[in-house]
Amino acid sequence: MAEASANSRLEVFSDGVFAIAMTLLIIDVKLPSAASFASTAELWRALQHLAPSVFAFVLSFGIILITWVNHHATLELINRSSASFIYANGFLLLTVVFVPFPTGLLGAFLLTDHAAPAVVLYNATLAAQAIGWILLTSAALNDQLTMDERSASTMRESRRHGYFAFALYSIFSITALWLPIAIAVAATLSWIFWLALGIRWKNRVSDR
Amino acid sequence: MAEASANSRLEVFSDGVFAIAMTLLIIDVKLPSAASFASTAELWRALQHLAPSVFAFVLSFGIILITWVNHHATLELINRSSASFIYANGFLLLTVVFVPFPTGLLGAFLLTDHAAPAVVLYNATLAAQAIGWILLTSAALNDQLTMDERSASTMRESRRHGYFAFALYSIFSITALWLPIAIAVAATLSWIFWLALGIRWKNRVSDR
Amino acid sequence: MAEASANSRLEVFSDGVFAIAMTLLIIDVKLPSAASFASTAELWRALQHLAPSVFAFVLSFGIILITWVNHHATLELINRSSASFIYANGFLLLTVVFVPFPTGLLGAFLLTDHAAPAVVLYNATLAAQAIGWILLTSAALNDQLTMDERSASTMRESRRHGYFAFALYSIFSITALWLPIAIAVAATLSWIFWLALGIRWKNRVSDR
Amino acid sequence: MAEASANSRLEVFSDGVFAIAMTLLIIDVKLPSAASFASTAELWRALQHLAPSVFAFVLSFGIILITWVNHHATLELINRSSASFIYANGFLLLTVVFVPFPTGLLGAFLLTDHAAPAVVLYNATLAAQAIGWILLTSAALNDQLTMDERSASTMRESRRHGYFAFALYSIFSITALWLPIAIAVAATLSWIFWLALGIRWKNRVSDR
Numbered sequence: 061m062a063e064a065s066a067n068s069r070l071e072v073f074s075d076g077v078f079a080i081a082m083t084l085l086i087i088d089v090k091l092p093s094a095a096s097f098a099s100t101a102e103l104w105r106a107l108q109h110l111a112p113s114v115f116a117f118v119l120s121f122g123i124i125l126i127t128w129v130n131h132h133a134t135l136e137l138i139n140r141s142s143a144s145f146i147y148a149n150g151f152l153l154l155t156v157v158f159v160p161f162p163t164g165l166l167g168a169f170l171l172t173d174h175a176a177p178a179v180v181l182y183n184a185t186l187a188a189q190a191i192g193w194i195l196l197t198s199a200a201l202n203d204q205l206t207m208d209e210r211s212a213s214t215m216r217e218s219r220r221h222g223y224f225a226f227a228l229y230s231i232f233s234i235t236a237l238w239l240p241i242a243i244a245v246a247a248t249l250s251w252i253f254w255l256a257l258g259i260r261w262k263n264r265v266s267d268r
Numbered sequence: 269m270a271e272a273s274a275n276s277r278l279e280v281f282s283d284g285v286f287a288i289a290m291t292l293l294i295i296d297v298k299l300p301s302a303a304s305f306a307s308t309a310e311l312w313r314a315l316q317h318l319a320p321s322v323f324a325f326v327l328s329f330g331i332i333l334i335t336w337v338n339h340h341a342t343l344e345l346i347n348r349s350s351a352s353f354i355y356a357n358g359f360l361l362l363t364v365v366f367v368p369f370p371t372g373l374l375g376a377f378l379l380t381d382h383a384a385p386a387v388v389l390y391n392a393t394l395a396a397q398a399i400g401w402i403l404l405t406s407a408a409l410n411d412q413l414t415m416d417e418r419s420a421s422t423m424r425e426s427r428r429h430g431y432f433a434f435a436l437y438s439i440f441s442i443t444a445l446w447l448p449i450a451i452a453v454a455a456t457l458s459w460i461f462w463l464a465l466g467i468r469w470k471n472r473v474s475d476r
Numbered sequence: 477m478a479e480a481s482a483n484s485r486l487e488v489f490s491d492g493v494f495a496i497a498m499t500l501l502i503i504d505v506k507l508p509s510a511a512s513f514a515s516t517a518e519l520w521r522a523l524q525h526l527a528p529s530v531f532a533f534v535l536s537f538g539i540i541l542i543t544w545v546n547h548h549a550t551l552e553l554i555n556r557s558s559a560s561f562i563y564a565n566g567f568l569l570l571t572v573v574f575v576p577f578p579t580g581l582l583g584a585f586l587l588t589d590h591a592a593p594a595v596v597l598y599n600a601t602l603a604a605q606a607i608g609w610i611l612l613t614s615a616a617l618n619d620q621l622t623m624d625e626r627s628a629s630t631m632r633e634s635r636r637h638g639y640f641a642f643a644l645y646s647i648f649s650i651t652a653l654w655l656p657i658a659i660a661v662a663a664t665l666s667w668i669f670w671l672a673l674g675i676r677w678k679n680r681v682s683d684r
Numbered sequence: 685m686a687e688a689s690a691n692s693r694l695e696v697f698s699d700g701v702f703a704i705a706m707t708l709l710i711i712d713v714k715l716p717s718a719a720s721f722a723s724t725a726e727l728w729r730a731l732q733h734l735a736p737s738v739f740a741f742v743l744s745f746g747i748i749l750i751t752w753v754n755h756h757a758t759l760e761l762i763n764r765s766s767a768s769f770i771y772a773n774g775f776l777l778l779t780v781v782f783v784p785f786p787t788g789l790l791g792a793f794l795l796t797d798h799a800a801p802a803v804v805l806y807n808a809t810l811a812a813q814a815i816g817w818i819l820l821t822s823a824a825l826n827d828q829l830t831m832d833e834r835s836a837s838t839m840r841e842s843r844r845h846g847y848f849a850f851a852l853y854s855i856f857s858i859t860a861l862w863l864p865i866a867i868a869v870a871a872t873l874s875w876i877f878w879l880a881l882g883i884r885w886k887n888r889v890s891d892r
Contacts, residue, residue, distance in 0.1 A: 071277055072695070073702065075284055076284050076703030079288060080496075080707040080708075081707055082361075083285055083288040083292060085365070086365050086368050087368075087711070091376075097382055100381065121362050122358075122362075125358040125361075129354055143882070146753055147749075150749040154742070154746075158713075160710050174721055174723070174727045177727050181731070259351040283492055287489055288492070288496055292496075293573070294497075294500070295503070299581075299584075305590055311593050325574075329573065333570075337559075487696070491700055495697055495704060496700070499704040499705055499708060500704075502705075502708070502781050502785055507789075507792075516801065519798045520801055523805070534778065537781065541771075541777075541778075545767075545771075671771075
């Protein structure tokens with residue numbers, strides 16, 4: 061029971077971090093503070109220039125939401141926690157909390173001539189998040205926190221996805237130096253894959 | 269029990285997002301950062317110019333609070349969750365998290381000659397929120413998450429309110445291009461209706 | 477059990493709002509963003525000018541913390557909720573979320589010639605918070621949410637404190653037009669009284 | 685059971701404050717808002733200048749995470765709460781919420797000629813946090829909130845760590861007036877020690 065309570069606080073704390081990181085994303089969607097507008101048409105144009113910011117906001121919100129759902133499903137596979145699991149979880153949360161920074165860059169520079177740094181950093185953050193995922197699943201497997209063999213097997217599958225995600229976003233991050241827009245599109249599409257995977261996984265866990 | 273825990277994390281996470289979105293609204297209520305004031309009377313005048321921001325803050329706080337109460341009552345009708353319900357909930361939260369942006373615009377432009385874009389976007393956000401509501405209730409009904417027939421019937425009623433809200437705020441959003449102030453008043457009044465509906469609904473759920 | 481769960485979500489949601497409002501206060505403690513410093517001594521002087529902001533931060537943090545403890549003790553007296561209680565709670569949270577705004581003003585203007593508006597608004601916010609308290613306790617008493625007669629008696633005492641606080645901070649708010657510094661000191665001292673009262677109350681509830 | 689619920693709300697509230705303080709740290713990692721960039725190379729250089737901000741973000745995130753883990757382990761040692769414990773906890777949270785301010789200073793000034801004030805204030809905040817820790821553990825011991833003698837013994841050890849941390853960061857804070865960079869390095873290294881201690885402690889509590 062002490063351990064149930066341990067995981068419960070870990071969940072509440074992690075949920076809080078996910079929820080706040082998602083909500084803070086909206087702070088970067090705003091008009092330049094010193095802006096003044098001579099006509100309503102000019103204000104509409106200024107709002108249109110926010111389109112990349114809104115796109116970056118929706119993309120990052122979606123990514124953190126999908127990560128939360130997967131985190132949620134992962135914690136249902138274990139019934140204890142350990143120090144290394146807690147700190148691996150902390151590293152994962154660090155990469156989630158960092159997301160608003162490359163999101164702001166993406167919104168500000170995606171449609172400019174200087175898109176490369178934003179797309180490179182955005183994908184590097186996703187690669188770091190994949191490392192967090194590998195650490196988290198490895199800690200769960202090494203410390204034998206999973207409830208049963210079936211859970212351990214799902215956890216190993218989740219770790220394989222982590223390795224794949226790390227390779228994918230590392231390649232994306234480097235390639236974005238030359239092809240930022242193409243990589244931004246590819247990274248966006250990749251999350252449709254993770255979304256489908258998350259839904260399939262959630263349904264499998266629920267079916268038990 | 270696994271499912272009870274699933275909904276419990278969904279509730280904590282959603283509550284966190286609602287709570288943060290409501291609290292972030294206050295960030296846009298502030299004096300221009302570069303402002304300097306020659307006299308106390310001048311500072312009072314500057315504070316009076318914040319009146320539309322305070323109005324927008326109170327309106328959006330009230331709207332998110334009412335949405336939270338209704339969300340709360342809706343989750344009491346179900347005893348399981350599903351992948352599509354979780355992602356429909358995520359979309360609803362996206363529209364809630366977006367609220368601070370049109371709220372800031374409303375505060376900044378409501379009493380200027382350029383009120384139309386702010387009121388259009390504000391009502392478009394409410395229309396998007398209605399879509400989130402339709403998706404959420406549809407997911408609950410399609411995946412048969414409701415506890416009993418009585419709950420399913422209340423859920424269907426809630427979905428009808430979602431369709432009505434979508435129609436209402438879509439019309440408001442378009443009409444605001446020509447009549448921004450009148451629509452701002454109408455949208456404000458509409459929430460007295462939702463408040464009354466929420467109270468009636470909450471009392472009905474509590475009566476069981 | 478449905479009602480136990482209702483109050484549990486009300487608590488989690490309220491705790492979230494209190495926690496975020498307290499944490500957002502730190503955002504206003506910062507150096508002017510455009511500042512540049514020729515020497516370390518100049519940076520020290522700029523930091524000294526933040527003293528009123530730090531004072532306002534600590535004062536408001538303390539006030540919200542004490543309000544949270546009292547809110548906590550109040551919710552322990554009831555075992556059900558009602559629509560009017562939930563919306564009274566929402567109004568109380570609105571006044572809590574508003575606190576960062578007058579806190580920022582207090583930090584910016586307390587030691588200037590224009591302290592009056594900041595101190596007036598700060599005390600007006602506390603008066604509004606007292607109204608929230610009166611509404612909350614009245615809703616609990618009118619809807620008979622308290623667990624037993626002893627709880628109802630404590631709740632009535634709490635409501636009397638609400639009336640007293642409303643009178644006190646209303647008078648403070650008006651008097652601050654002429655005597656802002658004296659009222660700032662008096663308002664700060666008043667919270668030592670509320671702190672003592674909160675400790676006494678908490679101990680009484682715990683003793684049962 | 686009333687007391688179990690009391691500690692549960694204390695935990696949720698504290699978790700919320702920790703989670704938000706950690707997440708708000710990212711707000712200070714951003715490009716100057718008025719910046720414009722003539723070339724991609726110039727944007728890369730501006731991003732490189734954010735390195736101290738990213739370092740300060742990661743350091744403070746790590747410190748608050750470790751503090752949260754220790755807080756978590758401490759609350760597992762007690763099964764009741766008291767007014768003085770709640771307010772000692774509130775003081776500890778105040779010092780946690782304050783962390784973003786010296787973190788922002790550290791990021792802005794660490795690699796400039798004016799590093800001293802930032803490093804002094806950073807370590808002073810850590811010394812204040814140690815006071816919070818001493819107050820928290822003392823309240824738990826004085827009010828006899830610990831579950832058994834073994835818990836009380838762990839709590840006393842934790843208090844000794846608090847005294848040590850207070851002495852360490854007080855000395856660091858003063859020495860930083862003359863040797864800011866060396867102290868910044870030493871303070872960073874000190875958290876590897878606290879991390880190791882936290883892991884050892886967590887494992888010991890889990891072993892029971």
